Amino acid sequence: MSTWHKVCRLEEIPLRGSRVVPHDEVSIAIFRTADDEVFALRDACPHKAGPLSQGIVHGHRVTCPLHGWNIELSSGEACAPDEGSTVTYPARVENGVVLLAL
Amino acid sequence: MKKQKLVVVGNGMAGIRTVEELLKLAPDLYEITVFGAEPHPNYNRILLSPVLAGEMTLADIVLNDLDWYKDNGITLHTGKKVVKIDRIGRKVIAEDSAGVTTEANYDRLLLATGSVPFMLPVPGNDLPGVIAYRDIADTEAMIATALTHKHAVVIGGGLLGLEAANGLKLRGMDVTVVHIGEWIMERQLDKPGADMLQASLESKGLKFLLGKQTEMLTANAAGRVCSIRFKDGAEIPADLVVMAAGIRPNTALAESAGLHCHRGIVVSDTLQTFDPRIYAVGECAAHRGIAYGLVAPLFEQAKVCANHLAQMGIGRYQGSVTSTKLKVTGVDVFSAGNFTGGEGTEDIVLHDKNGGIYKRLVIEKDRLVGAVLYGDTGDGGWYFQLLKEGRDIGAIRDHLMFGDAFTNNHVGDVGHAGNSKAAAMADEAEVCGCNGVCKGTIVKAIREQGLFTLDDVRKHTKASSSCGSCTGLVEQILASTVGGAYQAADRTTKPMCGCTALTHGEVRAEIRGQKLLSLDDVFATLAWHTPDGCATCRPALNYYLISTWPHEAKDDPQSRFINERAHANIQKDGTYSVVPRMWGGLTTPDELRRIANVAEKYHIPTVKVTGGQRIDLLGVKKEDLPAVWKDLDMPSGHAYGKSIRTVKTCVGTEHCRFGTQQSMSMGVALEKMLFGMWSPHKVKLAVSGCPRNCSEAGIKDVGVIGVDSGWELYVAGNGGIKTEVAEFLCKVTTREEVLEYSAAFLQLYREEGWYLERTVHYVQRVGLDYVKRCVVEDADNRKALHQRLLYALQGVVDPWRERLPGEGSPQLAAEFTPLPVPVETI
Ligand code: SRM
Ligand SMILES: Cc1cc2nc3c(=O)[nH]c(=O)nc-3n(C[C@H](O)[C@H](O)[C@H](O)COP(=O)(O)OP(=O)(O)OC[C@H]3O[C@@H](n4cnc5c(N)ncnc54)[C@H](O)[C@@H]3O)c2cc1C
Ligand code: SF4
Ligand code: FES
Numbered sequence: 001m002s003t004w005h006k007v008c009r010l011e012e013i014p015l016r017g018s019r020v021v022p023h024d025e026v027s028i029a030i031f032r033t034a035d036d037e038v039f040a041l042r043d044a045c046p047h048k049a050g051p052l053s054q055g056i057v058h059g060h061r062v063t064c065p066l067h068g069w070n071i072e073l074s075s076g077e078a079c080a081p082d083e084g085s086t087v088t089y090p091a092r093v094e095n096g097v098v099l100l101a102l
Numbered sequence: 103m104k105k106q107k108l109v110v111v112g113n114g115m116a117g118i119r120t121v122e123e124l125l126k127l128a129p130d131l132y133e134i135t136v137f138g139a140e141p142h143p144n145y146n147r148i149l150l151s152p153v154l155a156g157e158m159t160l161a162d163i164v165l166n167d168l169d170w171y172k173d174n175g176i177t178l179h180t181g182k183k184v185v186k187i188d189r190i191g192r193k194v195i196a197e198d199s200a201g202v203t204t205e206a207n208y209d210r211l212l213l214a215t216g217s218v219p220f221m222l223p224v225p226g227n228d229l230p231g232v233i234a235y236r237d238i239a240d241t242e243a244m245i246a247t248a249l250t251h252k253h254a255v256v257i258g259g260g261l262l263g264l265e266a267a268n269g270l271k272l273r274g275m276d277v278t279v280v281h282i283g284e285w286i287m288e289r290q291l292d293k294p295g296a297d298m299l300q301a302s303l304e305s306k307g308l309k310f311l312l313g314k315q316t317e318m319l320t321a322n323a324a325g326r327v328c329s330i331r332f333k334d335g336a337e338i339p340a341d342l343v344v345m346a347a348g349i350r351p352n353t354a355l356a357e358s359a360g361l362h363c364h365r366g367i368v369v370s371d372t373l374q375t376f377d378p379r380i381y382a383v384g385e386c387a388a389h390r391g392i393a394y395g396l397v398a399p400l401f402e403q404a405k406v407c408a409n410h411l412a413q414m415g416i417g418r419y420q421g422s423v424t425s426t427k428l429k430v431t432g433v434d435v436f437s438a439g440n441f442t443g444g445e446g447t448e449d450i451v452l453h454d455k456n457g458g459i460y461k462r463l464v465i466e467k468d469r470l471v472g473a474v475l476y477g478d479t480g481d482g483g484w485y486f487q488l489l490k491e492g493r494d495i496g497a498i499r500d501h502l503m504f505g506d507a508f509t510n511n512h513v514g515d516v517g518h519a520g521n522s523k524a525a526a527m528a529d530e531a532e533v534c535g536c537n538g539v540c541k542g543t544i545v546k547a548i549r550e551q552g553l554f555t556l557d558d559v560r561k562h563t564k565a566s567s568s569c570g571s572c573t574g575l576v577e578q579i580l581a582s583t584v585g586g587a588y589q590a591a592d593r594t595t596k597p598m599c600g601c602t603a604l605t606h607g608e609v610r611a612e613i614r615g616q617k618l619l620s621l622d623d624v625f626a627t628l629a630w631h632t633p634d635g636c637a638t639c640r641p642a643l644n645y646y647l648i649s650t651w652p653h654e655a656k657d658d659p660q661s662r663f664i665n666e667r668a669h670a671n672i673q674k675d676g677t678y679s680v681v682p683r684m685w686g687g688l689t690t691p692d693e694l695r696r697i698a699n700v701a702e703k704y705h706i707p708t709v710k711v712t713g714g715q716r717i718d719l720l721g722v723k724k725e726d727l728p729a730v731w732k733d734l735d736m737p738s739g740h741a742y743g744k745s746i747r748t749v750k751t752c753v754g755t756e757h758c759r760f761g762t763q764q765s766m767s768m769g770v771a772l773e774k775m776l777f778g779m780w781s782p783h784k785v786k787l788a789v790s791g792c793p794r795n796c797s798e799a800g801i802k803d804v805g806v807i808g809v810d811s812g813w814e815l816y817v818a819g820n821g822g823i824k825t826e827v828a829e830f831l832c833k834v835t836t837r838e839e840v841l842e843y844s845a846a847f848l849q850l851y852r853e854e855g856w857y858l859e860r861t862v863h864y865v866q867r868v869g870l871d872y873v874k875r876c877v878v879e880d881a882d883n884r885k886a887l888h889q890r891l892l893y894a895l896q897g898v899v900d901p902w903r904e905r906l907p908g909e910g911s912p913q914l915a916a917e918f919t920p921l922p923v924p925v926e927t928i
Pocket of ligand 2: 111112113114115116117137138139140147148149150151182183184185214215216217235236237262265352355383384385386394395396397398400427429584
């Protein structure tokens with residue numbers, strides 16, 4: 001069963017940006033959108049494993065820096081016409097602290 | 103808020119395209135109801151010809167299936183024809199074939215009723231077996247008749263008639279094309295072109311009767327048409343007569359509602375009729391006296407109309423230049439613009455009768471105004487582009503006839519030499535080398551997904567979405583697959599991206615005119631459709647802001663591509679490359695020692711000399727970047743930015759026995775002046791000490807070549823995807839002048855260029871004459887440009903220095919530091 005983990009304070013993630021959380025083999029990218037929601041994704045694009053944490057965040061999506069796929073932050077799914085998905089992790093903000101379920 | 107009601111009359115290509123555009127802009131503004139007289143969802147009318155020819159099926163050509171209407175909350179009434187518009191009560195009344203009526207109220211009404219085929223007013227034109235060629239029902243009737251009857255006559259030797267005739271022939275009928283004119287397709291072709299076309303259709307078995315006037319159609323005992331008689335007394339058998347003698351805008355409904363019609367429903371540049379609540383688009387509309395009969399203009403109208411329906415009020419439709427292609431497999435005909443010539447025009451003609459090729463280019467005062475191509479239409483798209491843009495072709499006139507590949511290829515179009523005949527390419531042939539996409543995949547996507555634009559193809563197949571060198575080829579494939587419906591990509595008139603209806607030019611003008619200083623200003627003031635843009639517009643907007651309002655606008659790192667945020671170039675495995683600056687390509691033993699030490703200390707796998715006269719350290723971990731920079735103790739080479747890259751130099755008179763000028767120190771001075779300069783795309787310079795030009799200044803954004811009496815300046819060269827030789831700007835005498843002119847040119851480009859437009863494309867767009875007027879002829883303007891660049895670069899700091907470990911702000915450092923391992927909570 002997964003448990004909630006403290007990651008950082010919300011302001012430590014840039015608005016429309018992300019930070020990388022070390023985790024097993026592949027790190028987790030944790031994103032902060034313009035409306036101050038947070039999302040956590042395995043930091044590997046479903047296309048060729050590009051580091052999504054390095055992409056441009058817009059709306060609730062991130063554009064992969066390598067070949068420009070758009071990934072839906074809530075589901076980890078690639079936006080049409082591309083296909084594929086990456087692992088998501090539950091994340092939320094509580095009292096200004098970012099929590100991640102692992 | 104209660105939604106407004108939009109009613110669309112006509113479930114065809116123009117009406118539904120407008121709805122699609124509207125949904126992109128304002129998905130929630132209207133409750134939409136669509137009436138269509140045909141019993142089908144919207145389909146691609148132009149593909150009726152391949153259906154008739156047996157190359158596609160009806161299922162293939164549906165553009166919007168019923169689910170699409172449902173998913174978008176649109177009420178669709180098929181098989182219901184609107185018979186009345188009540189403008190006072192603001193409602194429409196429709197009737198189905200059984201006479202049952204349906205009513206719908208509107209706040210806005212869109213008329214997209216298309217055309218009605220013109221039926222020759224001769225006795226017998228209403229007999230069974232006499233039809234037009236307009237919709238699915240007609241096509242089905244033709245296919246069925248071909249199974250049971252033999253003789254078909256097509257009246258009208260235009261595009262539509264020939265496509266009908268070709269299809270019926272392929273379905274096994276004996277087909278005669280009857281045409282009143284002296285030659286076929288006289289609205290698109292001149293006589294020599296038409297003669298060749300006719301010969302090739304005759305070799306496929308079609309028969310032609312030209313200069314013939316129909317007198318009447320006669321019926322057999324069963325009351326079905328059986329022959330056609332001409333005014334000269336001749337008569338031929340006809341079990342099926344297809345009238346393809348022209349179309350008339352379908353204005354009956356509009357006229358009955360008292361809307362002003364003249365050659366169509368008269369509309370303004372905003373596609374509004376004389377009743378401002380009522381819009382009209384497509385073949386039924388007459389804009390500035392013209393009703394178009396091709397889809398490309400309709401799509402442009404749809405875009406503008408949707409914008410106004412969405413209450414954005416931006417954009418005007420100003421008419422279209424059209425081109426056509428005949429969709430008969432194996433026969434290539436293309437025509438565009440004015441090809442009949444006339445006073446003040448000249449012709450260039452190539453007529454190779456045996457080779458089956460005819461080409462005619464009509465030129466007026468160094469501009470291409472018309473083109474007819476027969477046999478080899480591969481360059482149709484290119485000519486059409488030249489024609490639409492009104493490009494000055496004076497300089498390429500000699501080569502024009504030989505096409506794009508020849509004219510522009512003598513200096514190299516890497517990776518695609520000789521591949522300019524899209525139609526002839528095999529399906530397995532690779533088109534996009536970057537993404538490994540072959541022709542068959544592209545054609546399939548175009549057909550199955552109903553794609554019309556380069557952008558669509560990029561999105562769905564990835565072809566041409568990387569380096570772009572295959573763009574021309576993809577455009578040709580589009581053109582040859584969808585025919586006249588193809589819309590050439592055109593950055594001048596195209597919106598920046600899906601987040602706005604504004605073009606790059608319009609956005610730049612608004613940012614300047616309204617003094618917008620942040621992205622949020624732009625999103626709010628210019629009514630962006632998305633809350634915070636996308637990965638395409640954000641970097642562009644960020645650049646426009648900081649280049650237009652230096653020191654005032656806010657630079658947003660989150661709107662920059664990762665390379666410009668990390669100040670290093672991301673690699674395929676997520677590591678980075680580091681290229682320290684070596685001014686003018688010069689280095690020292692000490693710098694080299696530091697580079698060597700850093701490479702060892704940080705286990706950097708690859709050290710490489712770049713094509714830009716400096717050294718690249720490849721495969722650096724992101725966390726190590728600040729420390730690497732610290733140990734290198736050299737400034738950033740900006741090898742990762744849309745910015746000044748390098749100034750290449752040769753040795754020059756400092757050492758070289760041929761040198762006439764000090765190229766190394768000139769290069770260093772230029773590079774220092776430009777340090778930290780952001781630009782629409784990357785900028786590279788080179789300085790050579792004599793015309794032997796060892797620094798390759800002829801393919802740089804700014805090239806400087808020393809001569810005995812001073813310096814020659816060249817601009818807008820490019821050594822990349824498509825090699826373009828720089829153009830001579832002017833000659834100057836002093837070093838100060840070299841700095842001033844170069845700076846002025848680059849500032850002009852910085853202020854006016856569109857994001858991702860290299861100098862070569864910028865200069866092609868505005869014209870070298872314009873650049874010369876701004877930079878060479880107008881000394882005050884040049885000095886002002888120079889000063890504005892210096893002002894923008896005032897106080898520029900080395901981005902690496904700002905990010906050294908332990909120095910600079912924690913925010914900047916955060917980019918490079920992973921968060922700590924998470925701590926479990928209860
Ligand atoms: C490192 C270098 C190759 C080398 O080892 O020599 C290089 C490497 C890249 N080039 Fe280049 N180019 C390099 C010199 C060139 C040159 C030659 C030159 O500058 O003299 C050209 C042709 C000249 C020109 O630009 O006109 C060149 C034309 C391109 C282009 C095509 C640009 C165009 O407008 O046609 C691209 C694609 C782009 O920028 O969109 C590109 C893009 C790239 C990128 C940045 C692709 C990317 O975005 O990741 C490559 C990064 C590789 C990596 O993994 O780090 N590179 N590239 C050269 C760095 C020079 C430097 O010191 O800064
Ligand atoms: C066989 C064929 C081949 C073609 N090939 C090409 C080509 O290669 N390239 C090209 O650019 N163009 C081509 N065209 C032309 C192109 O199809 C038209 O320009 C385009 O379809 C016009 O779009 P529209 O929406 O204005 O009209 P339409 O697509 O005709 O749509 C109008 C719709 O409105 C309906 N309607 C009319 N009145 C009413 C009413 N009162 N109530 C309800 N519904 C109504 C009609 O039934 C029709 O479905 C071709 C046309 C045909 C027939
Ligand atoms: S370095 Fe340049 S030419 Fe080489 S693969 Fe990368 S982009 Fe292509
Ligand atoms: S790895 Fe993400 S788009 Fe290719």
